[in-house]
Amino acid sequence: MNIHEYQGKEIIKKYGVAIQEGIVANTPDEAVEAAKKLTAQTGTKWHVVKAQVHAGGRGKGGGIKLAKNLDEVKDWASKIIGMTLVTKQTGADGKKVNSVLISQDVFYPGESEPKEYYMSVLLNRATGRFIIMYSTEGGMDIEEVAEKTPHLIFKEEIDPKVGLQQFQVRQIAFNLGVTGEAYKSMIKFVNALYSAFIDIDASMFEINPVLKTSDNKIIAVDAKVNLDDNALFRHPDLEVLRDTREEDPTEVEAAEHDLNYVKLDGNVGCMVNGAGLAMATMDIIKVSGGEPANFLDVGGTADANRVEQAFHIILKDPNVKAILVNIFGGIVRCDRVAQGIVDAYKNMGNITVPIIVRLQGTNAVEAKKIIDESGLKVFSAIELQEAADLVKKVLS
Amino acid sequence: MSVLVNKNSKILVQGFTGKEGTFHAEQMIAYGTNVVGGVTPGKGGQNHLGKPVFNTVEQAVKATGADVSIIFVPPPFAADSIMEAADAGIKLIVCITEGIPTKDMINVKEYIKSRNCRLIGPNCPGVITADEAKVGIMPGFVFKKGRIGIVSKSGTLTYEAADQVVKAGLGISSAIGIGGDPIIGTSTKEAVELFMNDPDTDGIVMIGEIGGGMEAEAARWIKEHGTKPVVGFIAGQTAPPGRRMGHAGAIVGGSDDTAAAKMRILKECGITVVVSPAEIGKTIAELIKVPA
Numbered sequence: 051m052n053i054h055e056y057q058g059k060e061i062i063k064k065y066g067v068a069i070q071e072g073i074v075a076n077t078p079d080e081a082v083e084a085a086k087k088l089t090a091q092t093g094t095k096w097h098v099v100k101a102q103v104h105a106g107g108r109g110k111g112g113g114i115k116l117a118k119n120l121d122e123v124k125d126w127a128s129k130i131i132g133m134t135l136v137t138k139q140t141g142a143d144g145k146k147v148n149s150v151l152i153s154q155d156v157f158y159p160g161e162s163e164p165k166e167y168y169m170s171v172l173l174n175r176a177t178g179r180f181i182i183m184y185s186t187e188g189g190m191d192i193e194e195v196a197e198k199t200p201h202l203i204f205k206e207e208i209d210p211k212v213g214l215q216q217f218q219v220r221q222i223a224f225n226l227g228v229t230g231e232a233y234k235s236m237i238k239f240v241n242a243l244y245s246a247f248i249d250i251d252a253s254m255f256e257i258n259p260v261l262k263t264s265d266n267k268i269i270a271v272d273a274k275v276n277l278d279d280n281a282l283f284r285h286p287d288l289e290v291l292r293d294t295r296e297e298d299p300t301e302v303e304a305a306e307h308d309l310n311y312v313k314l315d316g317n318v319g320c321m322v323n324g325a326g327l328a329m330a331t332m333d334i335i336k337v338s339g340g341e342p343a344n345f346l347d348v349g350g351t352a353d354a355n356r357v358e359q360a361f362h363i364i365l366k367d368p369n370v371k372a373i374l375v376n377i378f379g380g381i382v383r384c385d386r387v388a389q390g391i392v393d394a395y396k397n398m399g400n401i402t403v404p405i406i407v408r409l410q411g412t413n414a415v416e417a418k419k420i421i422d423e424s425g426l427k428v429f430s431a432i433e434l435q436e437a438a439d440l441v442k443k444v445l446s
Numbered sequence: 447m448s449v450l451v452n453k454n455s456k457i458l459v460q461g462f463t464g465k466e467g468t469f470h471a472e473q474m475i476a477y478g479t480n481v482v483g484g485v486t487p488g489k490g491g492q493n494h495l496g497k498p499v500f501n502t503v504e505q506a507v508k509a510t511g512a513d514v515s516i517i518f519v520p521p522p523f524a525a526d527s528i529m530e531a532a533d534a535g536i537k538l539i540v541c542i543t544e545g546i547p548t549k550d551m552i553n554v555k556e557y558i559k560s561r562n563c564r565l566i567g568p569n570c571p572g573v574i575t576a577d578e579a580k581v582g583i584m585p586g587f588v589f590k591k592g593r594i595g596i597v598s599k600s601g602t603l604t605y606e607a608a609d610q611v612v613k614a615g616l617g618i619s620s621a622i623g624i625g626g627d628p629i630i631g632t633s634t635k636e637a638v639e640l641f642m643n644d645p646d647t648d649g650i651v652m653i654g655e656i657g658g659g660m661e662a663e664a665a666r667w668i669k670e671h672g673t674k675p676v677v678g679f680i681a682g683q684t685a686p687p688g689r690r691m692g693h694a695g696a697i698v699g700g701s702d703d704t705a706a707a708k709m710r711i712l713k714e715c716g717i718t719v720v721v722s723p724a725e726i727g728k729t730i731a732e733l734i735k736v737p738a
Contacts, residue, residue, distance in 0.1 A: 139688070173548060175658045175695070178555045178629045193700075210556045251549055280694065281547035283522060310692050314684070325626060325692025326600020329655055329681035330723035333705075336684045337722045345685070347692045378602040378609075380585030381473070410609060411585060433613075434606065434724040 051277045052104040053291045056151045058275030061288075062255075065246035067239060068269040070261070072153035074102065081127030082120050084152040094154035099126040101147040104296040106274065107137035107191075113147065116155070123152065138191075148295055156271060160264025166271075167226050168192055169240075170256040171247045174207060182206045182214075182244065184222055188259035214244045228262060235268035243270075250288060251281030300366050307359045309348060316341025318441060319364035319373040319403075321357070323348050323382070331376045334434065338441035343370045352377055352387045358394035361401065372404045372444045374437060379411030388417035392424045404429065404444045408437035448620040448647065449595065449640040450538055450566070451514060451579040458506050458536070459484040460527050461518035463494050470518065470542075470583050471495055477580040482510040503534035516572065516581050517541040524568060525550035532561040539631070540581050541568035545694075551629040558631070565631025569694065571601035571623035582623065592617015594730060595641035597634055597664075598653035599626045599693065603681060603723070607651050610727025616734060619647040626693030628658065635664040642673055649675045649734050651726060652717070656682035657695045657703050662711045669715035675733040678717040679726055680705040 056074045063069050071092050073084035085097045101113030108114050113135045117123040127150050136144035157164055166188030174181045185203045187195045196203055204225045206218040223236040239260070247255050254276040261271045282289045294302045304311035310325070314332075318340035322328035325347050332342035344367065348360050357375075364373055377387050388409055395401060408431040409417040421430035429444070431437040451457075457474070461467040462484020472495060475481050483498040483506055490501030500506035503515065515536045519527040524543040531539045539558075546568050558565055566573055572582015576591040588605050590612045598604040601623060608618050622637045624630055634654060641647045654661035661680065668676055683705040685691050687698040698704050712719045720729050 173552075173628060175628050176663075178552055180552065210552045248549070251547055253548060278548050280521060280545045281549065284547070312689055312691065314686065316684075322602075324600060324602030325696060326598065326603035326653070326655060326681050327606055329685060329691050329696065330603050330606070330679070332684045333681060333721075334723055337724075342684050345691050378605050380588065380602070380605055381583070411588065411605065434610070438722065438724055 051279050051282065051292055052296065053275050053277065054102045054104070054293065055100065055273055056102060057291050058273035059270065061250060061275065062243060062246045062270060062273060065249065066242035067246060068235070068267060069273070070153050070156045070269055070271045072100070072151040074149055074151050075127060076131070076149045078124045078128040078131065081150060081152050082124050085117070085120055085123045088152060088154055092154045096155035097123050098153040098155060099123060099130055100151040100153055101130050101133070101135050102149045102151055103135055103140070103145040103147055104293070105135070105137050105139040105145055107139050108135065111135050111137035113137070145296070156261055156263055156269060158264060162264055162266060164264050165262040166259035167262070168195070168258045169243070169260045170254065170258070171244060171252070172254045177207065179210060180208045180247070182208070182218075182222065182240070184226065186226055188261070192258065214241070228268070231266040232262050232268060235266065239268045251278045251284060252276060253278040300363055304346070304363045307356070309346060309356070309360055309363060311363055312345040313367065314342050314344050315369070316343040317369050317371045318445070319343045319367065319370040320376065321346050321348055321360045321364065321373065322376045323350065323352055323378060327376065327378060331374060334438050335374060335441060338438045338445070340372070340441055340445050343367055350382060352382060352390060354390035354393040357387070357390045358397055361394055361398060365401065365403070370403060372406065372441065374441055375405065375407045376434070376437060377409050379409060379414065379417070383412045384409040384417035385413040385420060388420040391428070392420060392426065395426050395428065406431065406437055406440045406444065408432070408434065410434070448575040448578070449644050450573050450620060450622065451575050451581050453478070453480065453578040455514045455579050455581070456480055456482045456510060456512045457579070457581055458482060458503065458510065458512040458515040459518065460503065460515055460531065462486050462499055463489055464518060467518035468495065473586070474580050477586040479579045479581065482512050503530045503536065507534045507536065512536065514538045514581060515540070517543060519543055521545035521547070525554045528554050528565060529557050532558045532563045536563060538564050538566070540566045540570070540572050541631070542570060542572060542583055544569040546627070548628060551627065555629055555631070566622065567625040567630060569627040570625030570630070571604055573620065573622050575620040576618045584621070584623070588612070589618045589621060593619050593646060593648040594651060594734075595619050595644065595647040595649070596621035596651045596653070597637040597641070598623055599655050599695075600653065600681070603653055606723065607653055607726045611651065611730060614727035614731035616731055619644065626655070626695050628695040633663065634660040635667045638664045638668060638676070642671065647674065649730050650677070651730055652676055652678045654678065654680045654708060655693065655696050656680070656685050656691065656705050657697050657699065659703060661708045662702070665712045665715035665717055668717060672716070675730070676717045677726060677730045677733065678709075678712040678719045679723055680708045680712070681723070683721070
């Protein structure tokens with residue numbers, strides 16, 4: 051689960067991570083109030099207005115602006131709130147901005163030059179351990195750094211038996227080249243960040259940039275926090291941070307019905323039992339000349355009710371020109387699923403796109419008979435290749 | 447004989463008396479699997495499905511000599527169950543449970559390292575040796591006896607592959623569902639290695655998906671040590687980057703873990719890669735029939 055920058059910053063701050071302070075605002079007037087309050091709290095003269103969306107690359111997309119007075123705060127807030135922000139990570143449709151984080155200006159002049167670093171905590175799947183990945187090249191796209199200057203990316207792997215060790219924390223500070231007061235701040239920063247990560251069952255932290263200010267503080271200027279969905283049962287206080295406005299409304303609705311649905315851009319919808327087979331079904335749609343319109347795993351119980359909900363979800367997408375249902379009936383019997391499909395189809399009454407139903411496994415032959423004798427505009431198949439051929443046929 | 451389990455395996459069911467445990471234990475017994483009992487804390491001393499129930503895995507192992515355990519325990523308690531089995535001396539632990547927190551699995555992985563055991567899963571369909579033992583949730587009838595081994599991250603896609611292999615005139619020695627989570631006990635490479643060393647297996651179907659580097663690792667191992675034909679399929683060729691496709695581990699995170707990158711690496715390592723999942727059975731049949 052993703053959360054907003056302001057939520058992520060609030061969490062890590064509780065663990066002692068120094069952050070660029072800010073106050074979230076939902077309207078331009080709230081933004082001005084937030085700016086006044088922030089100046090009172092931190093003494094900041096200028097403010098940064100930051101769009102709160104679940105996507106990176108906000109600055110380049112025009113979602114982060116510097117305001118030098120309260121009029122500019124109001125001006126930028128009214129331009130950013132409600133805008134559709136398009137960044138590298140949002141896709142062409144972009145994301146609607148519902149709120150802004152009014153933040154203190156942290157690039158103020160002082161005794162030393164400000165310097166930006168990169169730091170993330172994530173799972174190294176190859177070793178099954180968490181790593182802290184960091185770089186002297188902050189404020190940039192880390193994929194780009196990895197490609198062009200891989201020697202500037204460092205990693206510390208954490209041994210689960212003993213956790214993060216202080217020699218590793220020192221190594222981070224030395225590799226980043228911080229000294230004096232900044233060194234001490236960095237040690238505190240890394241320790242606090244990692245304990246927050248472990249405590250809240252995060253699956254990823256990305257702090258880009260980590261900033262050394264001109265007065266040698268180390269602070270998190272951004273915070274991308276990703277939580278482990280499987281561990282949310284331990285954190286009811288974090289579960290409520292979910293902002294469903296950031297998700298596709300159809301995906302939210304599907305999740306309410308326990309359907310695992312991901313919307314894609316293609317023209318052939320699909321409904322499958324099992325995640326692996328669902329991905330394979332998307333692939334066979336492509337092989338057959340179509341493009342998958344979605345990923346949808348109906349899970350183990352494909353009864354009439356669930357099938358109807360699934361059809362309903364798939365058909366919300368106007369691009370869908372055909373639907374491929376692919377069920378491998380192991381424990382679940384195909385004839386039951388077939389009956390469920392027929393009932394759902396009749397119940398809905400308004401399906402105009404061709405449907406291809408491929409049922410394989412227990413009672414597949416009986417299932418095909420039920421479909422074939424239903425009199426509906428439904429094509430039946432038993433083998434996967436037959437289904438693929440039918441997709442090709444209905445698309446041509 | 448085949449791999450991991452056979453008719454002599456003595457199988458214990460953890461989470462035996464729960465809904466899932468009961469349903470699948472019944473199916474396993476009906477298949478002819480040698481289920482010797484189960485564990486549900488607090489229900490020790492009872493009888494369930496005609497088998498004894500124990501409070502702890504340790505007691506169950508002492509009483510029955512069980513060497514394999516299958517886990518149907520809900521996610522918050524599943525990591526604990528795996529470690530209990532490992533501590534009690536179970537040699538093969540199959541964890542079906544989906545949804546175990548990553549942090550718990552990091553600890554499990556570390557814990558079992560120093561115990562003499564193998565973990566399959568979690569979030570997997572289990573292991574089956576055709577006509578001998580079904581330690582999992584797969585439909586047994588699909589896996590007709592033969593000499594092809596299947597390694598897969600997913601459930602229904604494994605059944606699909608097995609069905610195609612059988613329809614192509616071959617059969618299955620064993621099938622291992624290694625699981626779709628980011629951290630799992632047995633990797634693709636380790637499962638492939640088991641089949642390469644199995645005298646009852648002539649060819650291998652290796653089914654991977656987007657996310658992680660396990661297929662590439664297996665492919666490089668096969669290039670060095672492989673002695674049998676391998677057909678590979680990678681699910682998720684059409685998956686967009688950054689989106690999780692059902693399985694917790696099925697997410698494209700970089701340029702190396704896309705389906706296209708994995709398929710390229712597999713090909714480079716001499717594996718016969720199929721683009722269409724409908725051609726898995728046909729392709730392994732062609733490879734097996736060609737005399738070496």
